[in-house]
Amino acid sequence: MATSTTKVPAGGTPPGPPGEPSARGTARRRGALLHRLDIKGAPYAFVAPFFVVFAAFSFYPLVYTSWISLHDVELATLDVMEWVALDNYVDLWGDSRFWNALRNTVTIGVISTVPQLLMALGLAHLLNYRMRASLFFRVASLVPYATSVAAAALVFTMIFERDFGMINWAFGTVGIDPVDWEADKWPAQVAISTIVIWRWTGYNALLYLAAMQAIPADRYEAASLDGASRWQQFTHVTVPGIRSTIVFTIVLSTIGATQLFGEPLIFGQGPNGVTGGADSQYQTLGLLLYEEGWKNYQMGRSATVAWAMFLLLILVFVVQRLIKRLRSRTS
Numbered sequence: 001m002a003t004s005t006t007k008v009p010a011g012g013t014p015p016g017p018p019g020e021p022s023a024r025g026t027a028r029r030r031g032a033l034l035h036r037l038d039i040k041g042a043p044y045a046f047v048a049p050f051f052v053v054f055a056a057f058s059f060y061p062l063v064y065t066s067w068i069s070l071h072d073v074e075l076a077t078l079d080v081m082e083w084v085a086l087d088n089y090v091d092l093w094g095d096s097r098f099w100n101a102l103r104n105t106v107t108i109g110v111i112s113t114v115p116q117l118l119m120a121l122g123l124a125h126l127l128n129y130r131m132r133a134s135l136f137f138r139v140a141s142l143v144p145y146a147t148s149v150a151a152a153a154l155v156f157t158m159i160f161e162r163d164f165g166m167i168n169w170a171f172g173t174v175g176i177d178p179v180d181w182e183a184d185k186w187p188a189q190v191a192i193s194t195i196v197i198w199r200w201t202g203y204n205a206l207l208y209l210a211a212m213q214a215i216p217a218d219r220y221e222a223a224s225l226d227g228a229s230r231w232q233q234f235t236h237v238t239v240p241g242i243r244s245t246i247v248f249t250i251v252l253s254t255i256g257a258t259q260l261f262g263e264p265l266i267f268g269q270g271p272n273g274v275t276g277g278a279d280s281q282y283q284t285l286g287l288l289l290y291e292e293g294w295k296n297y298q299m300g301r302s303a304t305v306a307w308a309m310f311l312l313l314i315l316v317f318v319v320q321r322l323i324k325r326l327r328s329r330t331s
Contacts, residue, residue: 070083070086072300078299105257107189109257117253138206142203144199150262156198160181185279188281189281189282207249211244215242220237260288264287275291288305
């Protein structure tokens with residue numbers, strides 16, 4: 001009787017009967033299936049803990065704050081709540097202090113955000129060039145951001161001091177009368193905006209710099225061959241190339257301006273810090289929230305201010321999306 005022999009490769013496994021998959025093929029397909037499942041499931045495995053933490057530390061306080069805003073609650077007796085429905089929101093709508101704080105928040109936000117982002121864009125454009133000690137300048141631009149808000153506000157408070165401040169001393173050398181930076185509305189808002197600009201310009205500049213370095217160099221070469229100047233390359237290549245980063249910094253600065261609290265509080269140097277000056281000339285929504293809750297002990301009204309700030313951010317986001325959609329349609 002003739003017998004057939006099958007050669008088995010060294011280190012391999014003998015093939016199975018005809019029509020049945022080999023052990024190596026089965027293992028390969030099983031490994032490919034597990035690898036595919038790992039790839040598809042990896043994002044969910046990494047994202048799921050974030051949403052759990054968000055629900056525990058963000059969603060619950062948000063809902064609880066909305067519940068408090070519908071009650072009359074005092075700080076000393078948080079367990080005693082009197083249902084008032086939307087009365088807190090109606091009272092807030094008719095409160096002149098709220099509208100004053102809202103105007104101050106908007107004006108300080110504009111005064112601080114627009115120069116800040118323009119200066120950050122110009123600084124990033126300069127740092128994008130090859131220059132000596134570029135690493136030193138990039139690290140130095142982060143020093144204000146790393147400085148605590150308390151230290152920065154205290155230093156700038158001394159700089160803008162009426163009688164012995166450096167700014168008024170410089171004004172006196174050229175014959176300009178000293179300015180009462182804390183008592184007057186617009187000088188106070190300019191001084192507070194200066195603190196914000198000093199702290200956040202370098203941070204935004206590094207964001208712009210990272211986006212600029214991701215722009216392909218051939219775009220600049222093509223623009224140069226077309227005869228574009230440095231300014232034209234900046235406006236037609238650099239700015240469009242980092243548009244998404246610019247939008248991100250605008251949104252981030254808007255959120256920061258809405259929540260502005262530490263700078264005006266320390267700038268007031270005492271009781272006037274909570275009320276935003278003797279006439280509330282620089283009281284922001286954050287200061288009004290603190291005044292209602294921790295000075296007047298009205299936690300229900302304080303929670304109402306917090307929700308007004310949240311709804312304001314949502315409104316700004318919706319307006320930004322509508323403007324973006326209109327621009328995309330027109331283009």
